[in-house]
Each structure stands twice: as C-alpha cells, then as structure tokens.
Amino acid sequence: MPTILNPDLRRALADRVRFYNELGIYDFYRRGQSIAQTESALIEAEPQGESSSQPELREEMSPRKSAVVAKPADENIFEVLNARPEQSVTDPVAALKLIREDLGDCTRCKLHKQGRKQIVFGVGNPQADLMFVGEGPGADEDVQGEPFVGRAGQLLNNMIKAMGLRREDVYIANVVKCRPPGNRTPERDECDTCSPFLMRQIAVVKPKVVVALGAVAAKNLLAINAPMSELRGRFYDFMPSGARSSDPNWQGAKLAVTYHPAFLLRDPRQKGEAWKDLQMVMKYLGLKPPSQNV
Numbered sequence: 079m080p081t082i083l084n085p086d087l088r089r090a091l092a093d094r095v096r097f098y099n100e101l102g103i104y105d106f107y108r109r110g111q112s113i114a115q116t117e118s119a120l121i122e123a124e125p126q127g128e129s130s131s132q133p134e135l136r137e138e139m140s141p142r143k144s145a146v147v148a149k150p151a152d153e154n155i156f157e158v159l160n161a162r163p164e165q166s167v168t169d170p171v172a173a174l175k176l177i178r179e180d181l182g183d184c185t186r187c188k189l190h191k192q193g194r195k196q197i198v199f200g201v202g203n204p205q206a207d208l209m210f211v212g213e214g215p216g217a218d219e220d221v222q223g224e225p226f227v228g229r230a231g232q233l234l235n236n237m238i239k240a241m242g243l244r245r246e247d248v249y250i251a252n253v254v255k256c257r258p259p260g261n262r263t264p265e266r267d268e269c270d271t272c273s274p275f276l277m278r279q280i281a282v283v284k285p286k287v288v289v290a291l292g293a294v295a296a297k298n299l300l301a302i303n304a305p306m307s308e309l310r311g312r313f314y315d316f317m318p319s320g321a322r323s324s325d326p327n328w329q330g331a332k333l334a335v336t337y338h339p340a341f342l343l344r345d346p347r348q349k350g351e352a353w354k355d356l357q358m359v360m361k362y363l364g365l366k367p368p369s370q371n372v
C-alpha cells in the first residue's frame with residue numbers, strides 16, 4: 079500500500095528540489111531510509127554547526143554531492159523538477175546553449191560581485207573526444223569571454239597541437255566560470271556552486287578523455303585531496319556527478335591529470351612530465367604525435 083505524503087512534507091521536498099535545481103543540480107538518488115526518518119530529518123534540516131550529530135544532513139546540504147531525498151509515493155514532483163533543460167534536446171550545441179541559458183547572469187556565488195567582466199562558459203567542439211578542464215578564468219579570459227586565451231592558453235594550444243589536434247577539435251572549460259580577483263585560487267564554496275554546470279557540460283559533450291589541468295581541477299573533478307605527484311600518471315574512471323550512468327551512448331570518460339599550463343610557464347622544467355601525461359592520453363585516443371614537441 080503506497081505511503082501518502084503529508085502536504086507540508088511534499089511542499090518542503092518540492093522547495094528543496096527547486097533549490098538544488100537553482101544551483102544547477104538536477105539528479106537525485108534515493109538512500110535506503112524510511113519516509114518517516116526522512117520526514118523527521120527534513121523538519122530538522124536547518125544548517126547545523128560543526129558539532130551537529132546529523133552528519134548525513136550536512137552531506138545533504140553539500141551542493142557538490144547529489145542531493146539525498148527519499149523517494150515519495152507520489153514521484154511526479156521529482157519527475158517534473160529533476161528534468162534538466164538540456165535533456166529535452168539531442169543536439170549537443172542546443173544542449174550546451176540551454177545550460178548557458180540556465181546559468182544566466184549568474185549570481186550564485188560571491189565571484190559575481192568581485193570584479194568579473196563576464197562569465198566564461200566554455201569553448202570548442204561540443205562532441206569532442208578530448209576535454210580540458212582548468213581552474214578558472216584569468217584576466218585575458220575575463221576580457222575575451224573564452225577560456226585559455228592568455229599566455230597559458232597559448233601554451234595549451236601548443237600542447238593540443240603537439241597531440242596532433244587543433245584547438246577547435248577539443249572542448250575547454252573551467253571549474254569556475256568567473257575570474258577570481260587577483261587570479262587567486264577559487265575557494266571551495268565557489269567551486270562547489272559552479273562545478274555542477276561544468277558537470278552538465280561534460281555530460282553533454284561526452285568526451286572519451288577529460289584532462290584536468292592542475293590540482294584544483296583534479297581535486298574538484300575527482301573529489302579527492304592528493305598532491306599532484308600522486309594524482310598524475312594514471313587514468314581514473316570518471317562519470318560527472320548528475321550524469322545518467324544508464325545513457326547507452328556514453329559510459330563515462332577516462333580522466334587524466336597534468337600540470338596547469340600557467341604552472342608550466344613558471345616552471346618549464348616540468349614540461350617533460352606534462353608531455354608524458356599527454357602521451358598517455360594520445361595512446362588511449364589513438365593519436366599520432368606530429369614531429370614537434372610541446
């Protein structure tokens with residue numbers, strides 16, 4: 079016999095789902111928990127301090143992870159609210175456009191009021207086999223509205239060329255889409271707020287390989303905290319959070335980690351190591367190296 083949700087809980091669930099949708103999160107999974115437990119949890123789900131005795135509620139509030147909600151007897155509210163706009167189209171160009179429209183003139187994190195000139199969404203082949211993900215826009219990117227167009231961008235272009243590809247063959251994006259002031263490292267809350275849109279971009283492009291450029295990108299994509307020396311040199315199985323693993327056309331990407339081009343500009347001795355990372359990717363993608371190196 080189906081459980082009938084009380085109307086207040088139903089409204090609270092719908093409001094919560096809308097809240098996550100606003101953050102760009104559309105997919106939810108069900109934790110093995112009774113309706114009664116969840117109802118009680120939702121009623122008490124105000125933000126808790128460090129000493130909270132309900133760690134799973136803090137987890138639920140973290141926008142980096144899928145929201146945890148119980149599956150109610152009446153699922154229609156989720157069927158309607160969970161649908162991401164881009165899932166209504168099959169053309170990746172149109173899908174990326176819908177994500178950009180969903181992002182809008184974004185004010186979801188504090189970077190919107192710290193001097194950004196514009197949002198830097200992403201650029202490249204919407205069906206690329208290879209995707210590069212950096213940390214965030216710098217000054218040149220902020221002016222031009224395109225990722226990796228400054229000196230670091232020129233080096234990335236050379237790296238792409240050395241792989242036997244052109245810039246327009248790959249897709250390029252960042253973890254955060256607004257320039258952090260003074261090119262500081264984006265903060266955790268900024269990455270957590272913005273990265274769901276990156277995850278949606280990856281889910282649309284469906285690359286075979288994602289290359290994380292630098293530790294910030296690697297840690298945000300993989301949700302692990304480790305030094306570059308441990309992150310590099312291997313492939314990770316990667317499925318962007320929120321992507322439907324049941325998509326018959328795409329079972330996720332391989333993810334490799336290498337140095338950010340800006341770091342390589344500061345320490346050119348590491349270019350050889352970066353080249354090893356790219357060669358690993360080339361081998362996987364069956365790319366033939368042209369004569370010149372990075």
Ligand code: SF4
Pocket residue numbers: 181184185186187188189190197254255256268271272
């Ligand atoms: S960094 Fe991302 S979440 Fe923050 S304001 Fe810019 S687009 Fe919005």
